Amino acid sequence: MSGSNLIERLKKKFGEKITNTNLTAIDPWIEVAPDALVDVCQHLKTDPDGKFEMLNCITGIDWFEPDPKKAAKAGFEPHTEVVYHLSSITKKHSLVIKVQLPRWKNDQPGHLPEVPTVSGIWSTANWHEREVFDLNGINFVGHPDLRRILCPEDWVGYGLRRDYEMPLEYHGMRGR
Amino acid sequence: MSTYLDDPRVVEFDVRTDEMLVNMGPQHPSTHGVLRLVLRTDGEIVSQTEPHLGYLHRCAEKIGENLTPRQWIPYTDRMDYLAAMNMNLGWSLCVEKLLGYQLPEKARHLRVIICEMGRIASHLVGMGAYGLDLGTFSPFLYAFREREKILDLFEEACGARLTYSYLTPGGVTADLPRGWIQKCEDFLTQFEPIIQEYHALLTTNSIFVKRTANIGILSPEMAIDYGCTGPVLRGSGIDYDLRRDGEERYTEMYDGYAFEVIVQKNGHYPKDHDYPAVPKEAVLGDCWHRFYVRMLEVVQSIDIVRQAFVKYSQSTGDWGTPIKLATKLPKGDAYLETEAPRGQMGFYIVSDGSTIPWRVRARSSCFCNLSVTHELCKGCLIADVPAIVGSLDIVMGEIDR
Numbered sequence: 406m407s408g409s410n411l412i413e414r415l416k417k418k419f420g421e422k423i424t425n426t427n428l429t430a431i432d433p434w435i436e437v438a439p440d441a442l443v444d445v446c447q448h449l450k451t452d453p454d455g456k457f458e459m460l461n462c463i464t465g466i467d468w469f470e471p472d473p474k475k476a477a478k479a480g481f482e483p484h485t486e487v488v489y490h491l492s493s494i495t496k497k498h499s500l501v502i503k504v505q506l507p508r509w510k511n512d513q514p515g516h517l518p519e520v521p522t523v524s525g526i527w528s529t530a531n532w533h534e535r536e537v538f539d540l541n542g543i544n545f546v547g548h549p550d551l552r553r554i555l556c557p558e559d560w561v562g563y564g565l566r567r568d569y570e571m572p573l574e575y576h577g578m579r580g581r
Numbered sequence: 582m583s584t585y586l587d588d589p590r591v592v593e594f595d596v597r598t599d600e601m602l603v604n605m606g607p608q609h610p611s612t613h614g615v616l617r618l619v620l621r622t623d624g625e626i627v628s629q630t631e632p633h634l635g636y637l638h639r640c641a642e643k644i645g646e647n648l649t650p651r652q653w654i655p656y657t658d659r660m661d662y663l664a665a666m667n668m669n670l671g672w673s674l675c676v677e678k679l680l681g682y683q684l685p686e687k688a689r690h691l692r693v694i695i696c697e698m699g700r701i702a703s704h705l706v707g708m709g710a711y712g713l714d715l716g717t718f719s720p721f722l723y724a725f726r727e728r729e730k731i732l733d734l735f736e737e738a739c740g741a742r743l744t745y746s747y748l749t750p751g752g753v754t755a756d757l758p759r760g761w762i763q764k765c766e767d768f769l770t771q772f773e774p775i776i777q778e779y780h781a782l783l784t785t786n787s788i789f790v791k792r793t794a795n796i797g798i799l800s801p802e803m804a805i806d807y808g809c810t811g812p813v814l815r816g817s818g819i820d821y822d823l824r825r826d827g828e829e830r831y832t833e834m835y836d837g838y839a840f841e842v843i844v845q846k847n848g849h850y851p852k853d854h855d856y857p858a859v860p861k862e863a864v865l866g867d868c869w870h871r872f873y874v875r876m877l878e879v880v881q882s883i884d885i886v887r888q889a890f891v892k893y894s895q896s897t898g899d900w901g902t903p904i905k906l907a908t909k910l911p912k913g914d915a916y917l918e919t920e921a922p923r924g925q926m927g928f929y930i931v932s933d934g935s936t937i938p939w940r941v942r943a944r945s946s947c948f949c950n951l952s953v954t955h956e957l958c959k960g961c962l963i964a965d966v967p968a969i970v971g972s973l974d975i976v977m978g979e980i981d982r
Contacts, residue, residue, distance in 0.1 A: 431678060431915045458805050461918065462927050462944035479933075490916050490927070490944075494805065494821050499828075501916070529808030532952040540642075555635040555981060564643055565940075 411454050411500075419445060424505075432490075434501035439520045442504055446523050449491060449500065457491035457500060460527035463534060464488040465541030469508060471568045483508050485518055487543060506543065517544040524548055540565040598624035605966065607636050612970065613710065614977025618954075622963060630958040630966065632951055637981040645941030649907050650676040650750055650930070653941065657928075658744035660943060661979040663706050666699035666735070667921040668979075669748035675928035676750035678830055679915040680904070688752045688901035689834045690893040695738070695748065697882040697889070698765070701772075702731040703922035704875045704882075707974040711872060712783055714971035715792045720782045727775065730768050737761060750908075752901015762890050769883050776880060784876060785857045793869040794862035797957040797969035801866065807956075808949035811924025812878065813973055815844045816871035823920035831919055837892070840885050843877045845870065850877060868972035875974065907936045923947050923974055943982050947975040 412435060416423050422441035427434055437445050449455040466486040470476040485506045492499040506518035517538075522545040524530040534545040535554040542563030545551055553560060562569050572580045606617040615636035621629035641656045648656075650672070657672045658665040670692060677684065684692075709724025732742045738757055739747040747754055783789045799809065804817040814821060822842040824835045841851040845865060850856070856877065863869045910932035918927040924946025931940035950973045957969045 431913055460808060461925070462916070462929065462942065464929055464940070464942045466931055466940045468939075488914075488929070490929070494819065494826075497826050527808070528803075528806045529949050529952060532948065536948075553635075555638045557635070564640060 415445070418448065432501050434503050436503045436505065439504050439506060443521050443523060445502070446526050450526055456493045456496050459492050459494060460529050461490040461492050463530065463537055465537040465543050465565065467541060467566045469567045485541065485543060487520055487537065517542050519544045519546050521546050522548040542566060613975050616977055618966065620963065620966065625962050627958050627961050627963055627966060630955045632954055634981055637977050639982065641982040642941050642943060645938060647937065649936050650938065651904060651906050654746045654749050655744060658746055659978060660945065660982055661921060661923065661976050662743055663976055664699045664703035664922045665743065665745050666695050666747060667919065668926065669746065670696050671917065671919040671921065671926045672928050673748050673750045674830055674919060675915055675917040675930055678917050679910060679913065679930050679932060682751060684752065685898040685901055687893060687896040687898045690889050690896055691753055691757065691900055692748055693834055693889040694886055694893060697885045698731055698734065700882045700922045701879050702728050704879050707875050708779060708783065711971045714967045715789060720779065723779065723782070727772055734761065734765055734768065749903045751904035754903060756900045766890065769886060773883060779876065780857050784873065790860045790862060790869065792968050793867065793872060793972065794860055795864045795867055796961065796965050797868045797972060798864055799866040799953060799957060803953065803956060807953040809953055810946050810949065811920065812871055812874040813924060813950050815842070816874045817866040818845050820844045823918060823925055827920065828917060830917065838885055838888050840881045843874050843881060868968055871972045909936050910934065910938065921946060923976065923979065924950060945979040945982065948980045951975050951980060
């Protein structure tokens, strides 16, 4: 990463939309408000100091402890996190973007949390977002073709959520 | 009895084609595993290609959330089962990055030897299976003949021939057996001249050139946009290899090694005077170039292994101590990508401070490489689809995880 210079200019440009940064972490990261994600990503891709032309990976993390005893000790509020790993081929540096979302939209179970798609910026995001939607249950608003990619179309639930339970039966096959 | 077609409309009806949906796979031999391609065709022309994945989905990431990092090593083996050693390396380095563990020098050189041998073994399958996709059987047999010899060496080192679990966080499970390096050296001496045979069989074969040159052209911009990596990216002319340009934790393994990143520069590949010249039909970014990059990378890997022998035997210290099975992980997250034979394989580990990771993520190279298929297959012939998909050298275990 090209150091704090890029982050400082990013903070100046986007103000409060950059909600948190940690440049001393193993992989330095910035946290962005969901509504500013597309603008920040577009800026990072085109900025001559950034030139993050490659989106390496999108990860969904479910921060939720289903065990009530352990939940009391867990040092976090239940939420979902989407992590974007970017890198630059020309500049040979990388950056991590994190976006915090509620586990369910408006805290209504069954309503998927929403984050804007970045598939218009990097085409590779198309499949990555489909995978995160499939396994973590995150709705990427504006995605051209948001449907399951690894699980069958009629699969119920989102496998990588911490409270997910395997179905007892699927099309006559025993699940457990 | 002869037929007379006086009415021109009859002739027109006879040759008119309809759009058709054609299923290729999930068990079609040319799909390198269980991949289903749904093609929309008009006669012989493919207008749309839609890959369907997930037939091999084994929930590796979910399992990783229930095992300690060292216990998860066998699952990385099963992702890219043709280059399992390189998968072990990616995950080991990622865990070591989170732990802040510094590997002894000897262990680093040992890993270089093993991973570059793994790359040769993997590219041999890539080459042989690609020949099979295009209807030639002999290269497949020849490639496996050499690959078996590498597997014999691996078996001697760790006892397994496919899923090794040899490289683990903290080092390797055991040092190389006595006399192993000499055997490996003997193999390389015997293998090196054979590469010319492969070039004669495929690279310069006029049928092979006709089937692969100027087909499935991937422009450099599109390759980056779709996150394509490895030989697919370099076949499009982008000079990027994580062994040289990656993170320090990974590149320090290759410190002091002399090797060239195989990519076309100003119309020339490095050392291409030793190898068949690029045919005039070939266009940068086509199937032929992707194949050629793999073939030349094998030669580079041989060089690297030879250098590693010297460095390994000269270095002092031990071959690393595998971390304890249930080592407590520090709070935080770490992401690391390595240059696996098929492209950049990334692993991401998130820890909440316990022995078991909170989240494990595998970013697979073939997943991104395959996602560009629909662009490459636009307007090609049905017979070209296996040529294009084969040139990406995909392994479905890695895509579906």
